[in-house]
Amino acid sequence: MEDNYQNRTDDDDDYPMQGSQDGGYYRGDSQAANDDEGGHSDSTEGHDEDDEIYEGEYQGIPRADSGKGSLAGGPESVRAGEQQFRDVGVSEAERRKDQEELAQQYETILQECGHGKFQWSLYFVLGLALMADGVEIFVVSFVLPSAEKDMCLSEPNKSMLGLIVYFGMMVGAFLWGALADRIGRRQSLLISLSINSIFSFFSSFVQGYSTFLFCRLLSGVGIGGSIPIVFSYYSEFLAQEKRGEHLSWLCMFWMIGGIYASAMAWAIIPHYGWSFQMGSAYQFHSWRVFVLVCAFPSVAAIAALSAMPESPRFYLENGKHDEGWMILKQVHDTNMRAKGHPEKVFSVTQIKTVKQMDELVDTGTDTPMWQRYRLKIISLSQQVRNHLLAHDETQIPQYKRTTFMLMAVWFSMSFSYYGLTVWFPDMIKYIQKQEYDSRTKTFTKERVEHVTFNFTLENQVHREGHYFNDKFLNLKMKSMVFEDSVFEECYFEDITSTHTFFRNCTFIASLFYNTDLFKYRFVDCKLINSTFLHNKEGCILDFSDDFNNAYMIYFVSFLGTLAVLPGNIVSALLMDKIGRLRMLAGSSVISCVSCFFLMFGNSESGMIALLCLFGGISIASWNALDVITVELYPSDKRTTAFGFLNALCKVAAVLGISIFQSFVGITKAVPIIFAAGALAAGSFLATKLPETRGQVLQ
Numbered sequence: 001m002e003d004n005y006q007n008r009t010d011d012d013d014d015y016p017m018q019g020s021q022d023g024g025y026y027r028g029d030s031q032a033a034n035d036d037e038g039g040h041s042d043s044t045e046g047h048d049e050d051d052e053i054y055e056g057e058y059q060g061i062p063r064a065d066s067g068k069g070s071l072a073g074g075p076e077s078v079r080a081g082e083q084q085f086r087d088v089g090v091s092e093a094e095r096r097k098d099q100e101e102l103a104q105q106y107e108t109i110l111q112e113c114g115h116g117k118f119q120w121s122l123y124f125v126l127g128l129a130l131m132a133d134g135v136e137i138f139v140v141s142f143v144l145p146s147a148e149k150d151m152c153l154s155e156p157n158k159s160m161l162g163l164i165v166y167f168g169m170m171v172g173a174f175l176w177g178a179l180a181d182r183i184g185r186r187q188s189l190l191i192s193l194s195i196n197s198i199f200s201f202f203s204s205f206v207q208g209y210s211t212f213l214f215c216r217l218l219s220g221v222g223i224g225g226s227i228p229i230v231f232s233y234y235s236e237f238l239a240q241e242k243r244g245e246h247l248s249w250l251c252m253f254w255m256i257g258g259i260y261a262s263a264m265a266w267a268i269i270p271h272y273g274w275s276f277q278m279g280s281a282y283q284f285h286s287w288r289v290f291v292l293v294c295a296f297p298s299v300a301a302i303a304a305l306s307a308m309p310e311s312p313r314f315y316l317e318n319g320k321h322d323e324g325w326m327i328l329k330q331v332h333d334t335n336m337r338a339k340g341h342p343e344k345v346f347s348v349t350q351i352k353t354v355k356q357m358d359e360l361v362d363t364g365t366d367t368p369m370w371q372r373y374r375l376k377i378i379s380l381s382q383q384v385r386n387h388l389l390a391h392d393e394t395q396i397p398q399y400k401r402t403t404f405m406l407m408a409v410w411f412s413m414s415f416s417y418y419g420l421t422v423w424f425p426d427m428i429k430y431i432q433k434q435e436y437d438s439r440t441k442t443f444t445k446e447r448v449e450h451v452t453f454n455f456t457l458e459n460q461v462h463r464e465g466h467y468f469n470d471k472f473l474n475l476k477m478k479s480m481v482f483e484d485s486v487f488e489e490c491y492f493e494d495i496t497s498t499h500t501f502f503r504n505c506t507f508i509a510s511l512f513y514n515t516d517l518f519k520y521r522f523v524d525c526k527l528i529n530s531t532f533l534h535n536k537e538g539c540i541l542d543f544s545d546d547f548n549n550a551y552m553i554y555f556v557s558f559l560g561t562l563a564v565l566p567g568n569i570v571s572a573l574l575m576d577k578i579g580r581l582r583m584l585a586g587s588s589v590i591s592c593v594s595c596f597f598l599m600f601g602n603s604e605s606g607m608i609a610l611l612c613l614f615g616g617i618s619i620a621s622w623n624a625l626d627v628i629t630v631e632l633y634p635s636d637k638r639t640t641a642f643g644f645l646n647a648l649c650k651v652a653a654v655l656g657i658s659i660f661q662s663f664v665g666i667t668k669a670v671p672i673i674f675a676a677g678a679l680a681a682g683s684f685l686a687t688k689l690p691e692t693r694g695q696v697l698q
Contacts, residue, residue: 099634099698102316102353107696109328109348110239115246116335119237123246125308126230127253128301129193133226134257135294136196138557140165140216141425142265145553146287151209163654164213165220170650172224177643180225181636185233186310188225188639193302196222200295204288223298224650227626228642235630235638236313237331240696244575247630248623252568255619257297258561264293266554313697317635321353402632405689406645409625412682413588414649416675417618419656420595423671424611425556426664428604432552436479492517556608563612567619575627579693581686584624588683591618595676599668621682631692 140162148158172192180188196219203215231247238246268290312331315324325348332346442461452471458478465485472492477500488508495515503523507530516536567587575583594614600606633641660671 099317099636102351103635103696103698105351106313106316107240109351110237112347113239113328113332114335114339115239115242117338118331118334119242119246121334122234122237122308123250125301125304126234127250127256128297128304129189129226130230130250130253131257131260132193132196132298132301133223134254134561135261135297136165136169136220136223138258138261138265139200139291139294141422142261142269142554142557143287143291146269146285147212150285150287151207151212153209157209161209161213161216163657164217166650166654166657168217168220168222169224170647170654172221173228173643173646173650174224175221175643176225177228177639177641177646180229180232180639180643184310184314185229185236185639186305186308189229189233190302190305192222192225192229193298193305194222195219196226197295197298197302198222200298201292204291204295205284224646225643228639228646231626231630232639232642233311235697236311236635241576243631243697244580244627244693245572247627248568248572248575251571251619251623251626252565255561255564255568259558260297261294262554262558262561265290266558268293269554313635316351316353319353321351324353325351402689403641403645405685406629406632407648408685409584409682409689410645410649411652412678412685413618413621413625414652415656416591416595416678416682417622417656418653419660419671420614420675421560421611422657423660423664424560424607424614425553426661427668428552428556428607430665431602431604431607440479497521552604556611559608560611560615563616564619565616567616568623571620571623575624576693579691580624580628580631581689581691584621584628584689585683585686587617587620587624588679588686591621592676592679592683595672595679598672628689628692631695631697632690634698 144158144162147153147161153161176188176192199215199219199222203212203219206212206215231250234250235243235247269287309327309330310323312324312327315321315327328348328351329346332344333342336342336344436459440459440461442463443465444463446462446465447468448465448470449468450470452473454473454475456476456478457480458476460479461481461483462485463483465482467485467487467490469489470487470491472490472495474494475496477495477497479498480500481503482501482505483503485502485505486508487505487510490507490510491513492511492515493513495512495517497516500517501521501523502517502525504525505522506526506528508528510527510530512530512532512535514534514536515532518535571583571587591614594610594617597613598610600610629642629645630638656674659674663670
C-alpha cells in the first residue's frame, strides 16, 4: 500500500505526475488505461467491501513530520519573533497564489465531475433549508391575529412580535455566515437548523408572551444562517456554465416555503376545534398546531443534510486535501453511474491546497486541556474577526468598494421589497375596514325596556340610549360601541365580545355573570351598585370573529407568493445568457416603474393584482443579487460576506416595514416615492458592480 502513495514534499507544490495534463493533476494515459481494465470507480461513501483499488489511484498523502522547537527567551526569542513575522508575510503571498491556482483547477475538476444526480440530490436537500427560511417569514404574520387574542397582546407587543423574527434572522445571518467560513458549511447549517427546529417546537407550547417572543427570536437566529450558507454551499458544487441557472432554480424553494405556510395556515388555523386545554392555565389552540407544523421543513432538512458531505472547496481551502479529494470523487462517481457510465474513472490524483496560517500555532503538549480549549475558542474568535475585517491590506481596496456597492443594493432592495410586501396586506385590511365601517348602523337616544337580547350584536353605535331591566344573554358583541348611555337593572350573562367598548356610560344595579367585559372595555364609565361574578379569565380566542378575514389573509399571501413563479423561471433561464448585472438592473428598473401603478389600487382586487405584479418582477432582482454575492467573494470569505449583507437586509426590512406601516390610511404617495426612489438608486448602483458571468468561483 505504501508504494501507491503519491509522496509530497515541501518544495513540490505543483505535484507533477508522469504523463500529466494541466500542470500535472491528472494521470498519464497508460496509467488510466490500466485503471479502465479493472472496472469502475465507486463513491467513497457507501462503497462495497469488494471494491477494487486501482494501481496509481490516489490513496492519501502521508503527512510529513514537522519538527517544532520551543522558543527560548532572550535575543533568540526576538529573532525568532522577527523571523515569524517575515514568515507570515511570505505565507500570505503563498496563500493567495495557492487560492488562484486552486480556483482554476477546481473549475476543471467540476467540469470532469459533470452535473447530475449528486447536484440534484443536494439541490432538494438545500431547498428544504431555504424553504424553512421562507416559512419563518410568514409564521408570525399568520398567527398574530389569533395570538394577540390568545395572549392578550397590546399594540406595542403586537408590533414587537411582528418584527422579532427579523431581528433574530439579522443576528443569525451575521453569526452563522462567519462561522461557516471557519467550521464548514454543512456543520454550520446543521447547527443553525437545529436551533431553529428546537425553538420553533418550544414556541408552539409556551404560554406567556415573553417566552413566546424569546423562542421566536432564537428560532429566527437559527434560520438566519440558511440563506448565506445554502447559496455558498450549493455554488461550490456547480460548474461555471451551470451556476447562475441552478442557483436561480434553488430560489424557487423560498417561494415553495411561502406557499406551504399559506396552505397550512388556511387548513389549520381557522379550525378552532383543533385545540385542547388543561384548566384555564394551559391552552393549546389551532394556531399553535400551525407553528408546530411550520417546523417540519427545518427538521426534514436536518435529516436529509446529515447524509450529504461537506463542501470539498471548503476542505481544500483549509488544507484538507484527502477529504476534499474523496468528496469530489464521490460527486464524479455518483454522476457517472447515474448517466450509465460506471466505467469512467475519476482521473484527478492531486489537488492544489491552500497554505494554512494556523500551522504556525502550537499550544504545546504540556498545556492543560481547559487551556487548550480556551485557546481554540479565542483563536476561532480571532479568525472570525479577521474574516469580518478582511485584514489582508492588499485586498482591502478591491473588496471594500465591492462591499459598499453591494451594501447599498441590498439595503435599497430590502427596504422597498419588505416595506411594500407588508404595506400591501395592511392596505387591504384598511380598505376592508373602511368598507366595514361604511356599513355601521348608528342609533341615537333610544329607550329599550324589558327586552331580552339573545342574538349577535354587530357593527353598531348606540349614543345617549337608556336601557331599563333588559337582559343580554348568551350572545356575541362584535364591533359594538355604547356612548353616553345608561343601563339600569340590566343583566349580562355569557357574553363574548370583540372590539366592543362602553364610553362614558352609567350602570345602575346591574349584574355581569360569566362575561369577558373586562375593565378596559369600560372607558370613563360609572358603576353604581353593580356586580361582576365569575368573569372569564384571560383573553377569549374566537376564530369565527375573523373567519373570512383570515382566509383572505392566507389567500392573498398564497397568491403573492405564487406570483413569483414566472419571475423565477425567467431569471433561471436567462441568468447565464444575459448576465447577472442586466438581470439585476433591468428587474429593478421595471419594479421601480411598477410602483407607480399602486396609485390605482383603490380596491381589494386591485391591490392583490398589484402585489402579484410587483412580486413577480422583483424576484428576478433577488435571484441575480444572490448569484452576484456568491460569485464576487473568495471561498474563505464567501459566507461571511453573504451573512453580513443578509444581516443588513434584515435591518433595512425592519426600517422599511416600520416606515411604510406608519402611512397606512394616511397617504399612498410617501410609501410609493420611498419604494421607487430606493429601487431606482439600487438599479443605478447595480450597474457599477463587476459582471461575474463566465468567471471561475474564486
